[in-house]
Amino acid sequence: MDTLSSAASAQGSARSGSLAGKNVFVTGGGSGLGAALCQVLTGAGATVVVGDIRQENAERIAGLLREEGAQVHAMACDVGDPESARQAIDNAISACGRLDVLINNAGTDITCSIDELEYGDWDRVIHTNLYGPFLMSKYAARHMREQKGGAIVNIASTAARRAWPNASAYHASKWGVLGLSHALHAELRPHNIKVTAVIAGGMRTPFLLDRFPDIDISTLQDPRNVAEAVLSVLQLPAETVIPEIMVLPMKESSWP
Template sequence: MKQLNTIEGKVILVTGAARGLGAAICRILSEDGAIMIATDVNASLLEKTVNEITSQGKKAYGYTLNVTDENNVEETVKKIVNDHGKIDVIVNNAGVDYTKSIEELSYKEWRQVIDVNLTGPFIVTKAVYPYMKKNGSGHIINITSTASKRAWPNASAYHASKWGLSGFSHAIHSEARKDKIKVTALVAGGMQTPFLLDRFPDIDLNLLQNPENVAESIRYVLTQPNGSVIPELMVIPMTETSWP
């Protein structure tokens, strides 16, 4: 049987790592000896996540990062490579949403959702790609959503961004294989994270999955043999309401 790869010693950059799924990804992957590069715009929350991991004797480093600012991203990526020698994996996880109808949604809010959820992964991927190409390996994981598969009311910007991110992910998958870079769209269903709970405090937690379950699926994707890639994987709660 083909032995799975290990993520021990891999330098893994996660955006939106201050809380929720991003923080869970950092915790879970650090357990296998990965060097976690936790990034977020919220420096104080980010520091808390990093301290939680390092207090367990694991490796994590925090970098303040605004995924919508290409200059900030390029400078930060360069610093990360200088500090750690490489970036093996990107997890494009940062995301925002507004639960508003098209009549209520402002132009500014629309642009923010598209900028963070869709343009952000492009900017981060573009900044890191040359380093991965030079190293002859890499893995890019884009956190999409069941919102990239079907639609519901009052989430037009979010749906547009996630459908777009799915398309971007599959396009880069086809483009990056020649450079031995893997690309995966991780379609995550509803999770017990602030992303949902802050907006829907009365939501039934039994309808949502633990974000660590999704983080475990990322570990699975990253440990596949070199000759294989998983272009897309869906992970949903058993009681997922946004998917049949």
């Protein structure tokens, strides 16, 4: 993957960095922002579980990161399925010993009018984008409460703050994720678990580029920039939490 290979030289000295000794689970880690998150976090010294609905995608990213000296595990996970989500968290803890950070990044979308939107497509988007963060957070929080601390990062979107046509399922899911994230921030804070929502603007990832080949890429940001913002949140002192952060490209077209 170009994003991984282009920054490989910058990672060599960072393996013992600020997240050394931390274990991080990234859902949707097999491409796009998820892959960038895995790269940036292993570069900061973390051990990362690359979760993806497709095992081959998780293995590919994990293999690239291992070549750079990272400690990484690959895991297939359907975040919207209760048993798959529970098993994924249990397997991650078995592999790593504990789980310090969960990043709910997996997402999907469909672009069509509500008249054309089939129930099955609505269900798929809501299950991945909203049920997924709920289930993964539910099972991760159980372990984090027992170990008396942790962090959960929920990747939202500018679609959680405004709306445009032909994206009703995506908007409903991302507005839901934002509400869920703030609710978990309030609920889990007394247990020393930090919860942060990341409202990410448009990125140069397959999520957009594969569906909108005519999009002006100059209005989009490198997903690594969002990943670096997530890293900065995870590097905060223990006494500080950021419930919400927005990361936009300078020419963001979906936000004023």
